[in-house]
Amino acid sequence: MxxxxxxxxxxxxxxxxxxxxxxxxxxxxxxxxxxxxxxxxxxxxxxxxxxxxxxxxxxxxxxxxxxxxxxxxxxxxxxxxxxxxxxxxxxxxxxxxxxxxxxxxxxxxxxxxxxxxxxxxxxxxxxxxxxxxxxxxxxxxxxxxxxxxxxxxxxxxxxxxxxxxxxxxxxxxxxxxxxxxxxxxxxxxxxxxxxxxxxxxxxxxxxxxxxxxxxxxxxxxxxxxxxxxxxxxxxxxxxxxxxxxxxxxxxxxxxxxxxxLAGIDADLRNGTEAALRRIAPDAVVFGSGAPRLPNTLCFAVPGLDAATALMALDLAGIALSSGSACSSGKVARSTVLAAMGVSPALTAGALRVSFGWNSAESDRSRFLTAFERLVGTLYQRRGQAA
Incomplete structure (x- = not known):
């Protein structure tokens, strides 16, 4: 099946x-x-x-x-x-x-x-x-x-x-x-x-x-x-x-x-970004102050490790990445984010969602549901540590 x-x-x-x-x-x-x-x-x-x-x-x-x-x-x-x-x-x-x-x-x-x-x-x-x-x-x-x-x-x-x-x-x-x-x-x-x-x-x-x-x-x-x-x-x-x-x-x-080409819009990306900020108010969206590709959303939530998040999302049936796919499968610190002055701690949690020709609202919803569970666990641990 x-x-x-x-x-x-x-x-x-x-x-x-x-x-x-x-x-x-x-x-x-x-x-x-x-x-x-x-x-x-x-x-x-x-x-x-x-x-x-x-x-x-x-x-x-x-x-x-x-x-x-x-x-x-x-x-x-x-x-x-x-x-x-x-x-x-x-x-x-x-x-x-x-x-x-x-x-x-x-x-x-x-x-x-x-x-x-x-x-x-x-x-x-x-x-x-x-x-x-x-x-x-x-x-x-x-x-x-x-x-x-x-x-x-x-x-x-x-x-x-x-x-x-x-x-x-x-x-x-x-x-x-x-x-x-x-x-x-x-x-x-x-x-x-x-x-x-x-x-x-x-x-x-x-x-x-x-x-x-x-x-x-x-x-x-x-x-x-x-x-x-x-x-x-x-x-x-x-x-x-x-x-x-x-x-x-x-x-x-x-x-x-x-x-x-003329019909490509940023609706899926923008909707995901808005929902992401509601789920994780402390999330940082990289490049948000500049013109961006309509399909790309790169972000990090303080304290959320990218490798851990990618594995959890993969198990939930969601494929995304931590940045460039040309790193031979490893999650390494992004030289791009480093050049932008992003701290090593925040860079370690960078995730990238990129939509395409066969992306649907159901894909976005599935990602947000799984991501909300991840962030909920993170915030719960923070509360316990406090």
């Missing part, structure tokens, strides 16, 4: 939509290699390029500027390898990144330690634009790469990309990359309109298959060397036979996300 569960961890992975699964199954039946010139190869190539069109349309980019990868980490590693250049200009020699970047940026770049500067964030989680401006001024004689995520995976805080790009343009020799893994498919993004030089995304965050992603490059910007060398696929930037079924699924997920 299958026991129903409430899945509230879409920022870790959003389950594949049924329509996407159907598209993947159909693509599995295509026998050809997209690089082959015969009929079967051309059919596979057509499916691949249709997926590229769908991804480009979702984020407002040119179709020819989308390079498929195995996911967001590979994509970010490639962009931050030092190979990103503007035509006719030197490659960046200095990296400026926000203090709340995902590990694929913070640990995935290839810049020398002395060439990297961490730009602080405010307690709200928003980047300190004045500090970024000062960092750019200090690097006025260098070529610079600025990397700031579009939205944080733990808190959902949405960064002011337009202002960041404006500061970089004023510098004159700066390129801007955004890790948009958490933002794509959840909020509108206009790659060309924002003036970004590079954007990276991952399919499994918006209901596409795991192991799919992309790099998006602006006109006049390129990677000056292939990051996976071989037969010349993906405009000779990412060689190797493409994961056609997965990428067809990525394209279908992008198509669906574009259709539904």
């Amino acid at each position: 299958t026991i129903s569960r409430a899945y509230l961890d879409h920022n870790a992975t959003s389950p594949v939509r049924p329509e996407v699964a159907v598209a993947v199954a159909r693509a599995l039946e295509l026998p050809g290699n997209p690089s082959s010139i015969h009929h079967e190869g051309r059919a596979a190539k057509a499916a691949l390029e249709a997926a590229r069109d769908q991804v480009a349309a979702l984020i407002g980019a040119g179709q020819s500027r989308v390079i498929f990868t195995s996911g967001g980490t590979e994509a970010a590693n490639a962009v931050l390898s030092g190979a990103l250049i503007r035509t006719g200009a030197a490659a960046p020699t200095r990296l400026l990144m926000s203090a709340t970047e995902h590990a694929c940026v913070g640990a995935g770049h290839r810049f020398a330690p002395g060439s990297v500067e961490i730009v602080p964030v405010h307690p709200s989680g928003l980047i300190d634009l004045a500090a970024l401006k000062q960092a750019l001024e200090r690097a006025r004689d260098e070529s610079v790469l600025v990397s700031v995520h579009a939205a944080n995976n733990e808190t959902g805080v949405v960064q002011p990309l337009a202002e960041i790009v404006a500061l970089a343009k004023a510098h004159g020799r700066a390129l801007v990359h955004s890790d948009a893994v958490q933002a794509v498919g959840k909020i509108p993004l206009d790659f060309a309109g924002l003036g970004l030089d590079a954007l990276t995304l991952s399919g499994h965050k918006f209901a596409a298959p795991k192991g799919t992603g992309a790099i998006v490059l602006a006109e006049g910007v390129a990677l000056d060397r292939a990051f996976i060398r071989g037969g010349g696929q993906e405009s000779r930037q990412r060689c190797g036979t493409e994961n056609l079924p997965g990428l067809v699924g990525l394209g279908e997920a992008a198509r669906i996300a574009r259709v539904h």
Whole structure:
């Protein structure tokens, strides 16, 4: 007998939509290699390029500027390898990144330690634009790469990309990359309109298959060397036979996300947050003073340990997380919350609820019922200790 569960961890992975699964199954039946010139190869190539069109349309980019990868980490590693250049200009020699970047940026770049500067964030989680401006001024004689995520995976805080790009343009020799893994498919993004030089995304965050992603490059910007060398696929930037079924699924997920993007609202998140504050008046909601993704709620209740809470909620049939899912299953102190100035004691209790395409009011109610029991036990123990 299958026991129903409430899945509230879409920022870790959003389950594949049924329509996407159907598209993947159909693509599995295509026998050809997209690089082959015969009929079967051309059919596979057509499916691949249709997926590229769908991804480009979702984020407002040119179709020819989308390079498929195995996911967001590979994509970010490639962009931050030092190979990103503007035509006719030197490659960046200095990296400026926000203090709340995902590990694929913070640990995935290839810049020398002395060439990297961490730009602080405010307690709200928003980047300190004045500090970024000062960092750019200090690097006025260098070529610079600025990397700031579009939205944080733990808190959902949405960064002011337009202002960041404006500061970089004023510098004159700066390129801007955004890790948009958490933002794509959840909020509108206009790659060309924002003036970004590079954007990276991952399919499994918006209901596409795991192991799919992309790099998006602006006109006049390129990677000056292939990051996976071989037969010349993906405009000779990412060689190797493409994961056609997965990428067809990525394209279908992008198509669906574009259709539904305008209809995404924060009702479930806001209702949960309001109920949470009633259940636990001393709860702290991280990033509540900043723009946030409509699906994300990150909070802590003083004295409630995250590991204990996650196990109790899992036993109650509820899946959520304590933050990034990229910590190999362990509950460790969040570097994001630390950068926001949150105390270690409060960070130890951080929990993240993230809704998605198949979330329902019943999921929210189930979570709140179980959470109220947890908090009731915590408050009872406090009373006994007092």
